Amino acid sequence: MEGPIISMIERRPRVGVSSTVIQNGKVLLGKRLGSHGEKMWATPGGHLEYGESAQGCAKRELYEETGLLASSMQIGPYTNDLIEPEGKHYITLFIFITDFEGILSCREPQKCEGWEWFDWDNLPSPLFTPVSSLISIYTIENLKKLSITQNC
Numbered sequence: 001m002e003g004p005i006i007s008m009i010e011r012r013p014r015v016g017v018s019s020t021v022i023q024n025g026k027v028l029l030g031k032r033l034g035s036h037g038e039k040m041w042a043t044p045g046g047h048l049e050y051g052e053s054a055q056g057c058a059k060r061e062l063y064e065e066t067g068l069l070a071s072s073m074q075i076g077p078y079t080n081d082l083i084e085p086e087g088k089h090y091i092t093l094f095i096f097i098t099d100f101e102g103i104l105s106c107r108e109p110q111k112c113e114g115w116e117w118f119d120w121d122n123l124p125s126p127l128f129t130p131v132s133s134l135i136s137i138y139t140i141e142n143l144k145k146l147s148i149t150q151n152c
Contacts, residue, residue, distance in 0.1 A: 013080075013089040017054050018130060019062040020076065021097045022146065026035050028066070028104075030112040032128060036086040042128035044115075048093070058095035065108050066115055070104040072099030074146075079133035092130035096146060120144050 021028040029041040046061040048054065059070045075096035082092060084115045106114045118124060120140050128136070135143070 005054040007014045011087075011089070013091050015048040015049050016045055016090045016092040016130065017057040017061060017144065018043045018092055018134075019058040019070065020094050020134075021062065021066075021070075021096045022070065022101065022143075023098070023100075023117065025144065026117040027123075027126065027143070028115055029118055029131075030065075030106070030115045031124075033109075033111055033113060036083050036088055037128045039052050040126045041118075041124045042131055045092075054095055056095045058097065062100070063102075065106075065112065066102075067107055068100045068102040070100050073097050077134065077137055079130045079137060081129045083099055083129050090130060092133075093131075094134055098146075124152045126137065128143075 021079050027043070029043060032038055032040050034087075044065040046057070046063050048057045052060075054075065055073050058073060062068050062070050074096040076096045078094065079090075081090050081092065082088070083091045105113055106112055116124075120143050122137075
């Protein structure tokens with residue numbers, strides 16, 4: 001009986017938080033290394049810790065990964081993804097960050113090749129599953145409006 005219980009616990013969905021940084025109509029993406037979604041382009045982000053708010057997680061992960069300090073955040077949609085071939089299930093909460101301070105740097109080179117700004121109409125490929133799902137749910141046109149609205 002222990003075997004099935006352990007495997008069910010291991011297969012529970014995890015909660016990820018995306019620090020979706022938008023500036024001048026562009027989004028910040030990095031190529032993932034050493035984890036699920038390796039070699040895919042993703043926003044900064046990570047796992048929600050026990051007792052942590054989504055906004056707190058987004059702020060923490062953004063700083064840990066990029067050195068940027070979020071000063072303006074907006075709660076966005078969430079995605080519900082099965083990430084193959086790893087067989088992982090993630091609920092990803094998107095937090096849009098449109099104002100920040102600091103100098104962009106790659107602070108975790110073992111997890112990310114580096115950070116780049118991309119126009120919504122010219123995104124790299126392949127995109128990490130939650131980012132692709134965000135685009136499917138929210139649409140590029142709505143993401144562009146968010147970029148314009150939040151940067152005025």
